[in-house]
Amino acid sequence: MIITNTKTYEDTYKHKGLRIQLVSQLRDRGITDEKILGAISFIPRHWFLDNAFTEHAYQDKAFDIGQEQTISQPYMVALQTQLLSVKPKQKILEIGTGSAYQAVMLAYMGAEVYSVEIDPVLHESAKNMLKVLDDKLHKGTSFFQKNIKLFLADGTQGLPDFAPFDGILVTAGAPEMPEPYLMQVLKGGSIIIPIGTAKKQKINRFTRVDTNEFVREQLEDCSFVPLLGENGWGKTK
Numbered sequence: 001m002i003i004t005n006t007k008t009y010e011d012t013y014k015h016k017g018l019r020i021q022l023v024s025q026l027r028d029r030g031i032t033d034e035k036i037l038g039a040i041s042f043i044p045r046h047w048f049l050d051n052a053f054t055e056h057a058y059q060d061k062a063f064d065i066g067q068e069q070t071i072s073q074p075y076m077v078a079l080q081t082q083l084l085s086v087k088p089k090q091k092i093l094e095i096g097t098g099s100a101y102q103a104v105m106l107a108y109m110g111a112e113v114y115s116v117e118i119d120p121v122l123h124e125s126a127k128n129m130l131k132v133l134d135d136k137l138h139k140g141t142s143f144f145q146k147n148i149k150l151f152l153a154d155g156t157q158g159l160p161d162f163a164p165f166d167g168i169l170v171t172a173g174a175p176e177m178p179e180p181y182l183m184q185v186l187k188g189g190s191i192i193i194p195i196g197t198a199k200k201q202k203i204n205r206f207t208r209v210d211t212n213e214f215v216r217e218q219l220e221d222c223s224f225v226p227l228l229g230e231n232g233w234g235k236t237k
Contacts, residue, residue, distance in 0.1 A: 007051065009136050011044045018058035019045070022074055025060055031078045035086070039108045040074060042137075048099040048129065067119045069225055071099040072171060076203075076222060080192045083205050083219070084167045086111050093162075093184065095155035096171035096227070100126035100148070104133060106169070107147040114162055115148060116155035118228050123152040156229030158184045165189065173201040173224040178231035182206070182214065198226045198233060 023037045031037060046057035048071055053063045062070040081102075086092065088110030094103050097117035103126070106113045117123040130144040138144070151159060156178045158168070163184035170181075170193040181191050187208050194201035203219040226233040 022058045039105045090166035093165040093168045100129045113148045116151045154229040156231035172227035174227040194224045
């Protein structure tokens with residue numbers, strides 16, 4: 001499939017002002033990590049969306065990105081990232097690359113990101129997005145392409161060849177915790193994952209406290225697209 005890119009990737013004072021307003025809203029909802037808020041303020045979310053959604057990109061809503069997938073609402077992106085307690089140089093596994101917005105946030109915060117996408121169209125689109133960001137935001141360097149490694153695979157298997165990870169962040173709703181993730185996170189690390197039905201879930205945080213022991217916290221209600229794959233909702237849509 002040929003992906004045609006007709007966007008101009010402008011980032012106007014209006015867009016930047018809307019990001020500042022969004023950051024204020026997220027503070028009011030309990031997002032306190034300044035690194036996360038700084039990333040949201042810096043990264044042009046409208047670049048990750050179809051032109052039809054550009055004027056609405058800084059509303060706290062999820063938007064369709066094609067292939068029956070969405071870019072998560074900013075609050076959920078920020079909340080999951082805050083729950084993961086990301087630190088510079090940490091090795092983070094992201095399940096569900098989607099638009100690449102979440103992966104870019106993690107990389108901006110200093111993480112080494114391994115991101116897995118099951119859909120080939122979204123995988124190719126994400127690769128193109130990283131090139132655009134490097135060209136437009138990093139003056140032709142390869143910052144995002146170097147710090148975000150993209151994989152086309154069944155994300156419910158994790159990435160055993162690159163494990164262990166300091167943290168795992170899942171951006172789709174699972175019926176239960178996929179067993180492979182439990183074997184791929186370091187002691188002290190967390191897995192942030194929505195668990196529930198195909199339409200309604202709760203954000204869960206599993207923190208590894210010993211070799212075979214995890215502490216589970218069930219947190220906010222949420223609604224993510226289904227996690228596709230062998231250990232999710234199946235391999236097909």
